[in-house]
Amino acid sequence: MNDTPGWASPGSAPSEGTQPDATGAQPPEQPSGQGGGDQPQTPTQWSRQQPPPGQWSAPHPQVPGQVPTPPPGAGWGAPPTGPGGHGAPVGGHGGWGAPWGPPAAAKPGVIPLRPLGVGEILDGAVSTMRTHWRSVLGIALGVSVFTEIVAILFQKLVLDDRATAETLSDPSSSAREVGRAMGGVLLSSGVVFLVTLIGTIVATALLTTVTSRAVLGKSVTIAEAWRDARPQLLKLAGLTLLLPLIALTIFAVGTVPGILIAAGGSTAAGVSLAVLGGLGAAVVATWIMMRFSLASPALMLEKQSIRTSMSRSAKLMRGSWWRVSSIQALAQIIAGIVGSLVVIPFAVIAGILSGDGMSGLFNGTGDGPGWTFLIISGIGSVIGRTLTFPISAGVTVLLYIDQRIRREALDLDLARAAGVQSYNAAVTDATPGS
Template sequence: MTETPGWTSPGSPEAPPGPTGTGHSAPTPPPAAPAAPLPPQSAPTGPGIGLIPLRPLGFGELMDGTFALVRRNWRAAFGLTLALAAVLELLQAGIDWWIHTSGSRTDAVLSNNYLAPLALFFGVLASGLLAPVVSNGLLGRDTPLAEAWARVRGQLGRLIGLCLLLAAIGIGSLALAIVPLALLAFATDLPGLLALLLLTVPPVIWLSIRLTLAVPALMLEKQPVLGALKRSWRLTRGAWWRIFGLTLVFRICLTVVATVLAGPGEIVAMVLGGTPGNGAAGDGPAAISIAAVAVCGIVARTVTIPLEGALQTLIYADQRIRREALDLELAHAAGLPGYARPAAAAPSGA
């Protein structure tokens, strides 16, 4: 099984210097009339390249392309994330049962927040699992589940390490922002909770967007953990608002999708009165309700987790196309005419 070409970073050992800025030689112009040269900055698009045009993508194209890539490779995408979704929902079902038997109303209100850190961790992990699927999809290649897992398995240790480091950075940045502001709130009798929310969340969101492309960089460029963080920092420079807006709108769309898919389980729980914290329900109705919510939750997470991960990788590819002419290398990898590497010069005197 061969690795998908075209994903080395500029200046990496695998990529000799070249005039395109991506570490690869410029494509050989096709033998055509001088009056109709190929566009120098973007690879041509057409049948056989894939679902995504090999050029800088617009806002809507990135969103549509994410759904198209996951839909085409649904076996690999859903297969890789089904286990993550099942773990989250089984843990949530256990929490809901504990709340039913011995929890309070406050526990019931907070029940969906207990697993939020783990859900974020699994979301980042899923983006790494889906990166090879998206990279092949850009070239019009389908990725079976076995191949996708084989591509991921060798880097799983570094991927988990990066996910843990990103979680630590997020928690650490939040703590560094909250502690001094909490002391200030107590000292000045300010409405502390609102002030903390307004003043601490923006820096954490800013940092998360700057590091959002670290996972695709690690998986597709085989970067070390710290190198992937630096790579994301460079690729997102000057594009923060664009990436933030796209991510925000897409997550709102995913919330709607998840609500629709999880709706039947919530309806069953409401009819049976077995929602967490409702002491009027007996153990039987509560168990059925929790099971129904868990099953529908697994379906919802299995569908939405790979979509968010695929979007991350697609944004990463788009940033490299905009800054490093990655489209030229992908066009060569896709076998487009006129984008073959130039043949080596013959030795003098031959």
């Protein structure tokens, strides 16, 4: 067939017809019983290089249903057999060499460079955390410690206000006093939320960079990840704030008409309309949020603007909304379970060791949760976030890469960037005619 070793046809005829062997002797004459003297003799198809005597068995009728055994010849190895030289051939297709089929996809990093399955995406996120643990856990741990320290300090020094607790629990408090107390609580909670949001943005940006390098099999330090992600941090913050704002706007559009009708006197009709509008708005907001769920890695890895990254996400999600959304939801469920398995035991231990810390937290009496409760439960929160940050960020990045491989053949660029040799030829052989 060709000159590739292992693919020559067994028993091929010489290209120039019948030739004498190495000793100069001519091939034997045809037996008289197999043809008349007046009939033309068919040129022999035997190869000049014959096996040693005794290796060719006499022809015999083939049993119905039995697979014929090809004889050994040029380019064909000896058939592997079972123990003792007997039994069925082992390995490959029928035991004759390597199995046929397309070559395995290159895997320079944590994922193979081809369209991924659900398990491969989840395994890629965990493999990134396991293989590049110094960078991944260093980023997640640093951000978690910073945000938790700020939250504990605000909760103890600002929210732990005895006068505020007494005002909110006293039925005789005036509306002005209650409003002032609620304002202080909302302000402090807003500061804690803002610090947590900033930490999440920084962790997402850095972990996106680390995961994208892990796909290529390359390590990156925290300093290198920071230098790469820093120019896009403000855009990522704007995107992170814009998406919830869009969802809240949709929810408000769905519920405000019912609220206005209820305030106008038609309470039952207004409440019904507000509930229906809220449910419809929740569905629309969820659809839009998931449609833009790949905007963050598009913004960070393609260095795009907010608007362009949202457009890229919508394009990549087209026709794959259910698949990507299901994988995202599964990743969040797994991250939530992992976080709960860590946080809940620490919270229970903190409540036991701190005496009335939990009772003060729930009923608003005493001085509120003590330092022991806050510190021990904070340690649990830090460990939980350190483990869940990489899972959530890694799955999002790998989903983005998977969608680009499926739609834009990103695997070719990734293979070249990773230094994989002859990747184009392997892909061409694996998918002929494509």
